[in-house]
Amino acid sequence: MEILASRVLLRPADYERSLAFYRDTIGLAIAREYGGGTVFYAGQSLIELAGHGGPPAGAPPFPGAFWLQVRDLYATQAELQARGVEIAREARREPWGLHEMHVADPDGVDLIFVQVPETHPLRRDTRD
Template sequence: MEILASRMLLRPADYQRSLRFYRDELGLAIAREYSGGTVFYAGQSLIELADHGEPNAGGTLWLQVRDLYAVQRELADRGVPITREARQEPWGLHEMHLTDPDGVTLIFVQVPDTHPLRRDSRG
């Protein structure tokens, strides 16, 4: 399988406290902000603080793929348990969830051509 991009997704218990920590204390540059969170540059990767969903101290690995539904079939054919089947989310992304042996959530994501993540924001 080909991974196009990845990021660490954190769902903190106190979003504002974590936002201040990553933005103000660590001084990480903001890659983008959206109504439910903030994404920071972290070298060759990204760290996303999400102000939605249940807090998860272990974090979540976000993996972007070209064709989510093909990846789902490939993993199912290998007998990999899928925690949540692929579907389009209200925010426009297509997502499928798996859980690794240690309980870390892996979210496989397909970004549709019309999604804001595909648009050039330089205007």
Template sequence: MEILASRVLFRPKDYQRSLRFYRDELMLAIAREYGGGTVFYAGQSLIELSGHGGTDHASGPFPGALWLQVRDVYAVQDEFRGRGLEIARDARQEPWGLHEMHVTDPDGVTLIFVQVPDDHPLRRDTRG
């Protein structure tokens, strides 16, 4: 399996409070904003604050997930199943257009494997 990109995904209980912390207190540069959240540059990685937060989305001791972009999430799912790895949530297209599958690590952290379709806004060049 080839990982194309990754980011840490936080689902804060209070999105606005966390947004102010990362943006105004830590002064992290914004990589991208979208209707449901904000992505910040964090060195060679990204930190995403999701507006879909709260304890109902937090997994284990870590209130978020690790976001891992792959070329074909359905092929990765088949590969994992072939090796006997348990899939926490089958791959499917989300309302926001990404195809996502969840796996849980031994400590309860959710790993979200993501496929970005060719027509998704993440694939568009936003430079003027």
């Protein structure tokens, strides 16, 4: 099997509220808009908000989280706070060496903003 493209598809309870959150509050750039939704750039990934369907009745909360890497987590936190975003968990260094901050979208989806320090193993070149 060959995967040509992928993205995360969300069906928010309130499309306009979620659109405003991802576009205006978080500030993601729009990749494309279509009659039934909006697709946002999220680094090497895409996040699509479907303006149709909504979450299935009785559906459990989103079972995962978005991992969004930023250059400066503490500046990102300040920027989001200035925009009125409620920070669910303040930026801090985790035991595994990454710096992380959590924000919830209007439907409770966890957005984990991450800064990878220069000395972290994710930055090491493993080639010989």
